[in-house]
Structure formats: structure tokens, C-alpha cells
Amino acid sequence: MNLSRSSIESAARKAAARTQWFASVFDKSLFSRLASSVSLAALYEVARRMASTDDWVNFKVFGILPLTLVFALAQAPLMMRHEIRAEEEDPEAHF
Numbered sequence: 264m265n266l267s268r269s270s271i272e273s274a275a276r277k278a279a280a281r282t283q284w285f286a287s288v289f290d291k292s293l294f295s296r297l298a299s300s301v302s303l304a305a306l307y308e309v310a311r312r313m314a315s316t317d318d319w320v321n322f323k324v325f326g327i328l329p330l331t332l333v334f335a336l337a338q339a340p341l342m343m344r345h346e347i348r349a350e351e352e353d354p355e356a357h358f
Contacts, residue, residue: 291341299334303327 310322 292338295334295338295341303330306330 311319314322
């Protein structure tokens, strides 16, 4: 393996780009997870205070799960849009 100065600089630029990508996606994902958690907590508390015990248990079992799945499916486009694809000319792009 040839470790020339240009190949080391190229690897450093790629690593910096990946770090910036991760920070960008992490910020967006963290905000959406935080908003989802706060919304679910508020909805959960409203259901706990206003519903009967049977209705509350049904909401907890059959309401929270679908809402969580909807959130997970809503995150898929964000993750797909910011996916890192391997470069064709660099076989070691995954490192």
C-alpha cells in the first residue's frame, strides 16, 4: 500500500466530510427524537389523567406502539437522504 502525502490528505478530507455528515444527521435525528418523546409523554399523561384504567391500558398497548412505528417510518427518508454510499474508485471507502 502506497502511503503518499496526497493519499493521506485525501483520507483526512474524507474523514472530515464523514464527521460533518454525522453531526448534521445526528442533530436532525436528535431533534425529531426529542420532539417525538415529548409529544408522546404529553399524550400519555393526558390519556392517563382523562381515561378510565381500561381505556388507558388499551391506549398504552395499542396506541403507543403504532405511534412509535409511524415515527420510525417517518425517519427512514432522513436516513436514506443522508446515506453514505461507497465510492466506485476507492475500494477502501468503508474505512
